Amino acid sequence: MNIVENDLEKLIEICKTHSVERITVFGSILSDKFSKNSDIDFLIKFKGVDLFEYFDNYLDLKNKLENLFDRNIDIIEEQTLRNPYLIASIDSNKKLLWKKD
Numbered sequence: 001m002n003i004v005e006n007d008l009e010k011l012i013e014i015c016k017t018h019s020v021e022r023i024t025v026f027g028s029i030l031s032d033k034f035s036k037n038s039d040i041d042f043l044i045k046f047k048g049v050d051l052f053e054y055f056d057n058y059l060d061l062k063n064k065l066e067n068l069f070d071r072n073i074d075i076i077e078e079q080t081l082r083n084p085y086l087i088a089s090i091d092s093n094k095k096l097l098w099k100k101d
Contacts, residue, residue: 004029004040004097007068012098014068018061021047022078026094039072040065043090046077047100 004011004025015023027041028034042065049057058075065073081087 003069008097010068011065014061014064015098016100018057018064019046019049020061020098020100021045022099023097024094025097026090027074030093030095039074040069041074041076043076043078043094045079 011023014020022045024043025040026043028038029040044061046054046057062073062075065075076090081090
């Protein structure tokens with residue numbers, strides 16, 4: 001988890017420039033299974049992204065997060081979650097990093 005906490009201010013700035021309303025981390029980063037080869041799993045809620053800019057915004061956010069943390073990043077959007085088992089799994093192991101006021 002230190003890898004994210006060490007760059008939290010940069011992460012927040014990236015979120016602000018990409019219309020992120022809330023960003024949460026989940027998965028192996030919160031366990032002792034996290035290693036130098038692990039990816040980082042983020043649960044993100046976007047707000048106010050124009051449909052025509054959505055794809056570019058998403059890819060640019062993913063790219064900036066991968067560059068910031070120098071590892072693969074997986075992004076799941078809150079708005080797309082439908083599977084109750086996946087929702088329960090994420091909810092049981094997540095940590096809120098930032099929420100827009």
